[in-house]
Amino acid sequence: MKQCLVVDDSSVIRKVARRILEDLQFEITEAEDGQQALDECRKTMPDAILLDWNMPVMDGLEFLTSLRAEEGGESPIVVFCTTENDVAHIARAIRAGANEYIMKPFDREIVEAKFQEVGLI
Amino acid sequence: MTPGEFEFLKNFLKTRSGLVLSNDKQYLVESRLLPIARSSKLETLSAVIQTLQRSGNRALETDVIEAMTTNESFFFRDKTPFDNFRDTMLPALLQSRSNFKQLKIWCAAASSGQEPYSLAMCLKEEAAKMGGWRTRILGTDLSLEVLEKAKAGLYSQFEVQRGLPIQLLLKYFEQKGDMWQIGAPMRSMIEWKKLNLLENFAHLGEFDIVFCRNVLIYFDQATKSEILARLAKSLPEDGYLVLGAAETVVGLTDAFKPVPGKRGLFQKKPAVHAATGPGASTRFAAGGVAGLRR
Numbered sequence: 001m002k003q004c005l006v007v008d009d010s011s012v013i014r015k016v017a018r019r020i021l022e023d024l025q026f027e028i029t030e031a032e033d034g035q036q037a038l039d040e041c042r043k044t045m046p047d048a049i050l051l052d053w054n055m056p057v058m059d060g061l062e063f064l065t066s067l068r069a070e071e072g073g074e075s076p077i078v079v080f081c082t083t084e085n086d087v088a089h090i091a092r093a094i095r096a097g098a099n100e101y102i103m104k105p106f107d108r109e110i111v112e113a114k115f116q117e118v119g120l121i
Numbered sequence: 122m123t124p125g126e127f128e129f130l131k132n133f134l135k136t137r138s139g140l141v142l143s144n145d146k147q148y149l150v151e152s153r154l155l156p157i158a159r160s161s162k163l164e165t166l167s168a169v170i171q172t173l174q175r176s177g178n179r180a181l182e183t184d185v186i187e188a189m190t191t192n193e194s195f196f197f198r199d200k201t202p203f204d205n206f207r208d209t210m211l212p213a214l215l216q217s218r219s220n221f222k223q224l225k226i227w228c229a230a231a232s233s234g235q236e237p238y239s240l241a242m243c244l245k246e247e248a249a250k251m252g253g254w255r256t257r258i259l260g261t262d263l264s265l266e267v268l269e270k271a272k273a274g275l276y277s278q279f280e281v282q283r284g285l286p287i288q289l290l291l292k293y294f295e296q297k298g299d300m301w302q303i304g305a306p307m308r309s310m311i312e313w314k315k316l317n318l319l320e321n322f323a324h325l326g327e328f329d330i331v332f333c334r335n336v337l338i339y340f341d342q343a344t345k346s347e348i349l350a351r352l353a354k355s356l357p358e359d360g361y362l363v364l365g366a367a368e369t370v371v372g373l374t375d376a377f378k379p380v381p382g383k384r385g386l387f388q389k390k391p392a393v394h395a396a397t398g399p400g401a402s403t404r405f406a407a408g409g410v411a412g413l414r415r
């Protein structure tokens with residue numbers, strides 16, 4: 001079973017994402033901000049990370065930049081999932097090493113399409 | 122809607138767009154046609170059908186036919202056909218057409234444009250191999266409404282997230298408010314035309330590749346056979362036909378054979394390109410289905 005870390009400060013979003021991803025046969029761990037996510041990754045590197053942008057303590061972009069600099073941090077496939085939906089934000093995320101990008105609001109079909117796109121399913 | 126009215130509607134749609142409605146589709150008819158009943162001030166489904174029966178109301182006929190089509194589409198739908206396009210069809214044609222350096226592609230049920238635009242993006246991504254080549258993509262559909270949308274190339278945030286890799290969104294689209302518009306260079310690669318596949322399309326000439334996906338599924342066997350037989354005439358011996366994931370030529374025509382190991386991809390059988398479908402000869406004898414329209 002593949003592991004996916006869901007990073008979002010909203011417990012509602014985490015729950016929705018968990019339900020969708022569990023149906024797609026992922027084992028889910030959760031984090032509420034970038035710092036928690038980084039701690040999780042230092043314990044076990046997941047196969048995939050679904051990543052919000054705006055979060056307290058450490059935001060998604062900062063997390064991603066730190067992650068990619070960590071040992072083994074190039075391996076997880078990172079899919080941003082955020083309300084930031086303008087070209088500038090998307091381009092920054094890609095440059096920082098994101099593999100795909102979901103613009104909220106999202107649904108099951110979009111998550112499935114994007115995870116397929118990056119070869120996770 | 123009485124059983125007689127439903128029967129009339131079934132026949133009307135079958136002759137005009139090829140759509141086969143089974144008897145359990147009354148709910149579909151209601152959900153698609155009630156909005157028309159309201160907007161045309163006819164109020165009830167029965168009134169709509171009775172108006173069709175009296176005939177002559179072209180606008181209403183078109184509205185009903187278009188409302189009953191299923192237009193769902195998305196970018197790079199099913200992925201495989203576009204991989205096949207890049208890895209099988211293009212390399213073969215780039216070689217065999219290297220003297221003419223010209224490629225003609227037809228999307229025969231283009232809907233709101235995602236399929237032709239996906240092909241246009243594929244071509245742009247392969248541009249390095251295609252210096253000096255002229256490519257033409259034709260997108261046709263029965264429905265003017267979807268063609269208008271295709272021409273505008275404007276898609277919702279939801280639509281650009283189904284099948285379109287984010288890199289391609291960044292590269293080829295512009296943000297327009299909460300919509301995304303495919304860029305002018307892409308739009309200029311495609312020509313749009315209204316075309317009913319039941320009618321003669323020989324005047325369009327020959328194409329190297331025909332995408333005819335997720336439209337034959339709505340037709341009966343005879344209609345499928347007849348259209349496939351005519352599609353064979355629109356393709357040269359080494360051309361390609363691409364059908365939808367749930368569609369095949371097997372049992373419908375002798376004109377095409379599956380390309381081994383390539384799902385949804387078909388080529389003509391050498392030397393056999395006569396119309397073979399059971400419906401083919403009778404329809405042509407009747408002067409083509411176009412003749413039935415008036």
Ligand SMILES: C[S@@+](CC[C@H](N)C(=O)[O-])C[C@H]1O[C@@H](n2cnc3c(N)ncnc32)[C@H](O)[C@@H]1O
Pocket residue numbers: 137138139190191192193194195198229230231232233236261262263264267316317318319333334335336365
């Ligand atoms: C489900 S869409 C397929 C779109 C695209 N090819 C794809 O696979 O995503 C089917 C399209 O076929 C069109 N269509 C239905 N009957 C037709 C006919 N007789 N001639 C031409 N187009 C037709 C509909 O208007 C609709 O846009």
